[in-house]
Amino acid sequence: MSDAKKNKPATPDLASVPKAVVSRLSLYLRELQHLVFDGHETISSHRLGKLLGFSDAQVRKDLAYFGQFGHPGIGYRCPELIAAIRGILGTDAVWPVALVGVGNLGRALLGYKGFGAQGFQVQAAFDSDARKTGSTVEGVTVYHFDDLAKVVRQRGIRVGIVSVPADSAQTVADRLVEAGVEGIVNFAPVTISLPESVSLVGVDLAIELEQLAFSVVNRRQTR
Amino acid sequence: MSDAKKNKPATPDLASVPKAVVSRLSLYLRELQHLVFDGHETISSHRLGKLLGFSDAQVRKDLAYFGQFGHPGIGYRCPELIAAIRGILGTDAVWPVALVGVGNLGRALLGYKGFGAQGFQVQAAFDSDARKTGSTVEGVTVYHFDDLAKVVRQRGIRVGIVSVPADSAQTVADRLVEAGVEGIVNFAPVTISLPESVSLVGVDLAIELEQLAFSVVNRRQTR
DNA sequence: TAGATTGTTAATCGATTAACAATC
DNA sequence: TAGATTGTTAATCGATTAACAATC
Structure with missing residues (x-):
């Protein structure tokens, strides 16, 4: 024993x-x-x-x-x-995070205070729109998507947030994996597939409302 | 039989x-x-x-x-x-929705196209900051929080989205219930309690990252 | 017809609840 | 001590998987 x-x-x-x-x-x-x-x-x-x-x-x-x-x-x-x-949970140390997709939702996530409070620090944002790159949003530098691998490696970023439209989510996820991230939170409303070795959490805002609608219609408690 | x-x-x-x-x-x-x-x-x-x-x-x-x-x-x-x-799911008809809290996240949710695509229409937004009320965000009128009950009843709104800070989430939820909504999606990082008759879905963005962190640290698949 | 695929049953697996001795 | 509350075991409950006759 x-x-x-x-x-x-x-x-x-x-x-x-x-x-x-x-x-x-x-x-x-x-x-x-x-x-x-x-x-x-x-x-x-x-x-x-x-x-x-x-x-x-x-x-x-x-x-x-x-x-x-x-x-x-x-x-x-x-x-x-x-x-x-x-x-x-592993949140007793700070996790450096990358965010890809600086649209409406991406901006909101960059400004979200709750991440920092729980040990997550968004250290770099990425977008493929040259009008956004080089700027700073909520104190976070927006890099061009082409620089993803370089910056992710430099900063030792382990997890990525995907907040791009559905049709580019898989490509973005693939690039994040290539760059070496070990986990992804996907906010795009689409199923993405990753190697077994990379963790994935999907958050679909419309699905949350759908689940609510079902429980309202069927008068049942969601939790 | x-x-x-x-x-x-x-x-x-x-x-x-x-x-x-x-x-x-x-x-x-x-x-x-x-x-x-x-x-x-x-x-x-x-x-x-x-x-x-x-x-x-x-x-x-x-x-x-x-x-x-x-x-x-x-x-x-x-x-x-x-x-x-x-x-x-009950999403074969359009659901009118109210959103309370026009901050960073609230604005992003007002602009989120996925809701409309799945049958949800945010018909009114509310905030207690007089500098925001009366304006229009993403095509949605921002009313003062004091007008919540009136507008919710007028429009027959059945579900509400809570995107206010944690310390006002319970109060906002209570007012939504008083106004007659049957379900709430809560984006504030706090537990809220509602009557049994009202459905609740909680979405905590930091918790999603925490869950990812755990599965990264323990190399396990999240889905 | 042969091949594909469903809906359903029974078997397995996993998670929750209830109960209680051990502890402070 | 008496009261409160834990950690753990056994019993119950619920969900998933495997298998297959029925169907197109």
Whole structure:
């Protein structure tokens, strides 16, 4: 037996954690940050779950995938749990990010304060329109798309945001992968395919509204 | 036995369809629209699944929750299936939408073409900053937040988009509910609570990046 | 007809819930 | 101590996959 106890593995297999658990982890983190802001020092699984609409058992089970963070009789200490979740998500260090496509949505994303607050720093923007390149948007330099690989490598950028129209999203994604990024958030309303080795998160704003429409029409709760 | 055969209920209980199935429905729809654009008339569950990274069995099972849309030996006729899915999602008619919070993100959402393409029409925007009210952004009139209830009722708006800062999101949501909306898409990075009767979809842009970071660090596929 | 492909059933797999001894 | 609350196990519930007769 290689681990100290036989309970939790010293190195839990994070890749095998259910996807649903990981997505709730981000919600726990966000809630904990608000709790600290409101002056709370500890929180029980019951109260944390209640705030998010989950059961206490689910909160405890989710967190237990990653280790033992709670204190029986007390609950979870907020700052401690925040640090732990940041470590698990990998957002305890700053991630340099590239954004491709400085249109309406791209500009909004460049100005979005929430990224910085969670450890993401958009260090370079790219566009193929020469009227936009060379300028600065929200403090971020807009480079020409042709310089993508060079700048991404120079700055050690690991993830890219795609905010171009649907018909160029695949090409942009391919260039980002060539340039060496390991993950992409795609805001274009189209399916893109990437090598297995590159992670992909798709965000389709119209689909979010569609999902809402369905639950309105069928009177069901979305969460 | 009230239904014709004993197979599919004449009125399938849509509220009991798994949430995951409904979210894939939107992806099928998006893919089918691209397929039609590319000149395809029919598509098999195998090919549709392949495009999206799902198995053929899953595609067939998902669609079978809602009825029989396929043709053995042929596959699914794209335009037919598109119409069926639109009917299921409720986006076969136009949904008038209200947007609250004309900041960076709000402006981008007002200019987002994808909403219109999927049946959503932002008919009114609201802000509490008097310098913004009375103007027009992307062809949409910006009203003062105080006029929310009046305009929402006048236009029969059923869903609202919240794109205000986190600290005013709950208040804005409450006012939207008072005004009679039945569903809300919340872009503010905070949990909001609504009556059971109102549907809620939350979109947190930083959380999407966090989820990507986790899968990059743990080299796992997000979809 | 032969080949392709559906809708559906049964088997498998995975996630959530309930319960409770252990702990503070 | 008594009360609160955890981490974990076992039981339940739900979703996905595999297989195949029915259909075009």
